Amino acid sequence: MITTRLDTGARFLDAVGLTARRVIDDEDVEWLRVIRNTCRLGFAADNSVITARQQEAWWQKNEQRIVAYLYQDDEGFIVGYALLRMTDDGRWWSSVATLPPYIGRGYGGSMTAHIIRQSPTGVVYGQARKDNPAACRLHHIRDWLVIGEDERLMTYKTREPLS
Numbered sequence: 001m002i003t004t005r006l007d008t009g010a011r012f013l014d015a016v017g018l019t020a021r022r023v024i025d026d027e028d029v030e031w032l033r034v035i036r037n038t039c040r041l042g043f044a045a046d047n048s049v050i051t052a053r054q055q056e057a058w059w060q061k062n063e064q065r066i067v068a069y070l071y072q073d074d075e076g077f078i079v080g081y082a083l084l085r086m087t088d089d090g091r092w093w094s095s096v097a098t099l100p101p102y103i104g105r106g107y108g109g110s111m112t113a114h115i116i117r118q119s120p121t122g123v124v125y126g127q128a129r130k131d132n133p134a135a136c137r138l139h140h141i142r143d144w145l146v147i148g149e150d151e152r153l154m155t156y157k158t159r160e161p162l163s
């Protein structure tokens, strides 16, 4: 069963049994930090450890340009996050992370499919390091086009319209 609602607190139930909740309060912003720090070595850009104070400042500054969700499994455990962040040029970029115990269960693909459909513009951009095959595989041909490639990075854009 697939049911998706976009309002805060909405549920997203899909084939892998995840529930999504929109990040709005401080506790969930802290969850973003914990997951981000745990998974940081896979990211394409910044791999540094973020402190609680830095996270708070980041959220206060960028809250209006972030759409973020935490995802829980059917036992209520938080398994990861997915978010969209708008850059100054108005483009929305996706970021997805699955906590290590939950990797390889299809959650990353499911969270990605969910978050790109929350885009305010209907278009999302993404990047993955070539040495991170799981991240590259998240940008599935069904939803994404390759728009750039260099020796280190792949850059993607979602297809329009998304199926």
Ligand SMILES: CC(C)(COP(=O)(O)OP(=O)(O)OC[C@H]1O[C@@H](n2cnc3c(N)ncnc32)[C@H](O)[C@@H]1OP(=O)(O)O)[C@@H](O)C(=O)NCCC(=O)NCCS
Pocket: 039, 040, 041, 042, 043, 044, 095, 096, 097, 098, 099, 102, 103, 104, 105, 106, 107, 108, 109, 110, 127, 128, 129, 132, 133, 134, 135, 137, 138, 140
């Ligand atoms: C990348 C990441 C989100 C994948 O999470 P996940 O929950 O394991 O994702 P899935 O189980 O849905 O797998 C995603 C795809 O990668 C493939 N995959 C998983 N691990 C893989 C590996 N080690 N090598 C190659 N492919 C792999 C899966 O088969 C799947 O492909 P498919 O949809 O074609 O079957 C997770 O590894 C992670 O959080 N890494 C650290 C942060 C990061 O790299 N984020 C992405 C930045 S773009």
